[in-house]
Amino acid sequence: MDRRAGMGAMKLTVPIDEDGQVDSRFGRAARMAVGTVTDGGQLADWQVYDVGWDVLHDQSAHGQHHARVVRFLKDNEIDRVVFVQAGQSMLHTIDKMGLLLVQAPVMDAKDAILQAAALQEG
Numbered sequence: 431m432d433r434r435a436g437m438g439a440m441k442l443t444v445p446i447d448e449d450g451q452v453d454s455r456f457g458r459a460a461r462m463a464v465g466t467v468t469d470g471g472q473l474a475d476w477q478v479y480d481v482g483w484d485v486l487h488d489q490s491a492h493g494q495h496h497a498r499v500v501r502f503l504k505d506n507e508i509d510r511v512v513f514v515q516a517g518q519s520m521l522h523t524i525d526k527m528g529l530l531l532v533q534a535p536v537m538d539a540k541d542a543i544l545q546a547a548a549l550q551e552g
Contacts, residue, residue: 451536511530512539
């Protein structure tokens with residue numbers, strides 16, 4: 431099933447702070463949320479993962495950190511990435527994966543996921 435073509439559920443990820451808001455630090459996020467949104471625009475699943483990228487970012491080489499992020503995105507079968515800001519090299523890496531990048535302001539993370547899922551590609 432091709433989720434990107436609008437058939438089936440779509441999985442999105444967003445960095446999330448302790449208050450449930452979009453965290454402005456993507457590559458240095460402590461937690462990432464993964465939301466599954468149905469074709470009807472409903473949030474069907476919501477999982478929060480303690481990724482620890484805030485600590486791990488400076489403990490390894492740049493490429494190793496990007497590989498860690500890519501692994502998270504692949505392991506969770508992410509279709510779209512919601513972010514406030516991220517470094518150009520990180521954005522390039524995610525773009526090369528074929529994922530849609532959706533920039534959002536700091537706001538409620540679940541609302542940001544639903545808004546990003548509703549966007550039409552192209």
